[in-house]
Amino acid sequence: ASDDTGNRLRFQLELEFVQCLANPNYLNFLAQRGYFKDKAFVNYLKYLLYWKEPEYAKYLKYPQCLHMLELLQYEHFRKELVNAQCAKFIDEQQILHWQHYSRKRMRLQQALAEQQQQNNATVK
Numbered sequence: 001a002s003d004d005t006g007n008r009l010r011f012q013l014e015l016e017f018v019q020c021l022a023n024p025n026y027l028n029f030l031a032q033r034g035y036f037k038d039k040a041f042v043n044y045l046k047y048l049l050y051w052k053e054p055e056y057a058k059y060l061k062y063p064q065c066l067h068m069l070e071l072l073q074y075e076h077f078r079k080e081l082v083n084a085q086c087a088k089f090i091d092e093q094q095i096l097h098w099q100h101y102s103r104k105r106m107r108l109q110q111a112l113a114e115q116q117q118q119n120n121a122t123v124k
Helices: 002-020 024-032 039-052 064-071 075-080 084-123
Strands: none
Touching (some): 002 064
């Protein structure tokens, strides 16, 4: 039973940490404190790639964290994150993506609803 508790705790901690990687300001914080220069930490980031597997990814609320996790595998990206402007740029790009995505999704849902109404009218 204690193994189950330990595994559950590890799962929760790793889930929370992986999702924190979606925050460019947090990445900048880690970079400025030298975490990305620590070989053990970089290896840990590589280990966390298992979150890309569907049986784990389904638990993520912020799927963009997987994209950041991928980018963190590259030394050049890790080095750039020390620069606050880099983090700001990523943050702005994420906001633009979300705005575009939500507008596009609303239009798609509207079109589907209209199509359903037409189908219902045709059936009657």
